[in-house]
Amino acid sequence: MSLFWIVLRQLAEIEAMAMSKKVITRDDWEKRLKDVNIRKEDMNKLVMNFLVTEGYVEAAEKFRTESGTAPDIDLATITDRMAIKEAVQRGNVEDAIEKVNDLNPEILDTNPQLFFHLQQQRLIELIRNRKVEEALEFAQEELAPRGEENLGFLEELEKTVALLAFEDVASSPVGELLDVSQRLKTASEINAAILTSQSHEKDPKLPVLLKLLTWTQNQLGEKVAYPRINDVSTAVLEDPAV
Template sequence: MSSSTVSVSAATPTQHPFQMKIDMIKPSKAEINFVVMDYLISEGYPRAAQKFAKEANLQLPYDQQDGIHSRVEIRNAIHAGDIDTAINKINDMNPQILDTDPALHFALLRLQLIELIRTCTATANADITPALNFASAQLAPRAATNSGFLKDLELTMSLLIFLPSENLQPQLDELLKPGLRRSVADRVNEALLLSSNKRGEARVRQLVRMRAWAEETARHQGKDLPPALPLGLQVSPGADGVMDDAMVP
């Protein structure tokens, strides 16, 4: 009995012409280092910036060394719910920031009210007077002339009715999540940077948005693009072994 051998040739996948063009563009090491350093400084990572500057043989901008530490202290205070300390430090850096940005000031005061409500409703018989007094003195006058502020204040005050509870409505539950603190902290960081005549955000954030816009526009116009265009900002493989495309946080 004769046996036959069947040979199977595996076709090498052909790279898309557009991807080939992308691969031909190689940013210089200096350009990459600049973007990384800009991100670390803008986002407030002083120790990482110092370490990266040493490893990349870069000079950490002297005029930003003091400011970055102050911004980190403010960010950490907001993340920890210590809003009064954060407001005082913001005023120490630049007292005009909150005076000229009523929306940001209100957002911080609202966070402070939320923390007071947390404390006042920690037990069933707790005194809610401090929260009521703070809302009346600090937020109500601002909300009286701004419908958006008024809506936010009314929603926040409703926490007094439902707390303590583990089954809050989604809108109320969002007020107690760390995401709200992070969002306000990001706005504060941007305001502090702009007040120092710096960019309000890291350049890489703008680059990512610009790149997403360019791809969306090209696809809308029917340009010949690969099915997927990963950003190239990759993280370690997940549990399934797949390399995910990591967006800038």
């Protein structure tokens, strides 16, 4: 049974117990938690999943050595994936596209939306660098044909080209396209596509479990007062407010 379902089952049992009580004491709660049997192997897999998905290749290598936990993908591919992601974050989209094709050309061949967004990011970088003529030519030759085939692409293209109409781009209605968050958004999209192509989850499991913990605690808190974790970074149980 996966760690995810073990946690769900135990939380469901705790909630069922809580239905008949108004207050759960710390002693009762801690005793209940000690009865939860989570294998160390499952915990190690959860950590490795996070390190691999987020691209911490050195930490993943060290953790593999220390824990004996094997990653489910070749760690060498993490280095390639991070190089692509970092290239986009620097604004070097052409280099990122070249690296993606070297890694697996099918990623862009089978994902027209991703390819459009990478090309859109190239256009944004040209505008950022005030290469107006080159930007217009690139938009007309590379992006306009795709916009004719897809209304969503056309709207995004028009919004991007609108950057050229403002002298003070930062305060314009489309100024967010030049913000670092736009690069991060594109980098995140290509990162997810690479992970999917490697049959790996595009999001780490750990944050999902933490969200599940928060949701379950809130649901349970509506029915009973009990010791809960308010700060997941410390995982300290805080006594219930009676």
